[in-house]
Amino acid sequence: MTRYGAQFGPNLTFLGVPECDLDDEASYANADVVILGAPFDGGTSYRAGTRFGPRAIRMTDYLPHDGSRPSLALRADGLQDLKVYDAGDVEMYSGEIEVALPTLEAAVEKVVQSGAIPVSLGGDHSIAYPDAKGCANVIGAGRVSMIHFDAHADTGDIEFGSLWGHGQPMRRLIESGAVRGDRFLQIGLRGYWPPPETLDWMSWQNMRSFEMTEIVQRGLRECLTEAFTIATDDCDGVFLSVDIDVCDPGHAPGTGTPEPGGLSARELLDAVRRICLELPVVGLDVVEVSPPYDHADITAALANRVVLEALSAIARKRQDLREGTQWDPLRPLLSERAAPIPEGGIQQHHHTHLGHDQER
Numbered sequence: 001m002t003r004y005g006a007q008f009g010p011n012l013t014f015l016g017v018p019e020c021d022l023d024d025e026a027s028y029a030n031a032d033v034v035i036l037g038a039p040f041d042g043g044t045s046y047r048a049g050t051r052f053g054p055r056a057i058r059m060t061d062y063l064p065h066d067g068s069r070p071s072l073a074l075r076a077d078g079l080q081d082l083k084v085y086d087a088g089d090v091e092m093y094s095g096e097i098e099v100a101l102p103t104l105e106a107a108v109e110k111v112v113q114s115g116a117i118p119v120s121l122g123g124d125h126s127i128a129y130p131d132a133k134g135c136a137n138v139i140g141a142g143r144v145s146m147i148h149f150d151a152h153a154d155t156g157d158i159e160f161g162s163l164w165g166h167g168q169p170m171r172r173l174i175e176s177g178a179v180r181g182d183r184f185l186q187i188g189l190r191g192y193w194p195p196p197e198t199l200d201w202m203s204w205q206n207m208r209s210f211e212m213t214e215i216v217q218r219g220l221r222e223c224l225t226e227a228f229t230i231a232t233d234d235c236d237g238v239f240l241s242v243d244i245d246v247c248d249p250g251h252a253p254g255t256g257t258p259e260p261g262g263l264s265a266r267e268l269l270d271a272v273r274r275i276c277l278e279l280p281v282v283g284l285d286v287v288e289v290s291p292p293y294d295h296a297d298i299t300a301a302l303a304n305r306v307v308l309e310a311l312s313a314i315a316r317k318r319q320d321l322r323e324g325t326q327w328d329p330l331r332p333l334l335s336e337r338a339a340p341i342p343e344g345g346i347q348q349h350h351h352t353h354l355g356h357d358q359e360r
């Protein structure tokens, strides 16, 4: 499990946050969040490439990698207000799924034991099993609810002769007892998979799965509210698993099994924000970003923002708890900027030469 930076390519941390070493507990003893790369695509059933996901999610941004991102909307800096470290990539060989997944599970467990929130950058969705199991190993079997964004239910039984793959982690989690079926919330399902016998199994587990038609008819906000009620009933935490293919392929083309008709990027970001503001999130993963199929970094940029939105909201939630405040989405952007105008007035710049003294 020794950290050696990124499994592929240069040693990048998520937007420049400091490194930590999972084998050196002192290096993350005060962490609020530890980021883990899961460069794995050995569970994909169709197009691969998610082994390059962690690198793309860490680096795809147009701002400096300075470990700071004050959120315009939330008035919180998820990378500065929280102690966020990046432990690099967990070594995961895509040819050995039964070795790779337990290695990640042990890494996640270490992070949770330290009191920090693990954020896994996938990787294909088979990593959701070790991610949520690693949390449940510490917090308690059946004590962590799951909120799962995906076009696909990922509740297959045996696929291609194997119990392990990116179409099955949710069934394995329920079978293992790590997550209760009746505390399993799925959002964004659509298309033509899984088959009826799998839907029967899901129904027997009392899962609650919101297909896109229901979401469109009732509205995402109302569906989330219902999901939150179930997720917070008799549990100690919530795991958030975001398969980027929950978004429409127009908003997330770089993924292995694209399914038309999904959420917009805006809807996903709003939902992630609300989950992290309102629920006790104990771990999360962002999966199925496949850079070889991406176009203009659309998918990688969205995944980067999903992570930032989650961290910003967690930072804001803790700030509100500390200060007795409450985030108000209706507050205009500049309303809190009540600083007095400096003596001598505001200096006005005039455009003398193109490219100089331009007002920003």
Ligand SMILES: [Mn+2]
Pocket: 125, 150, 152, 154, 166, 243, 288
């Ligand atoms: Mn999935």
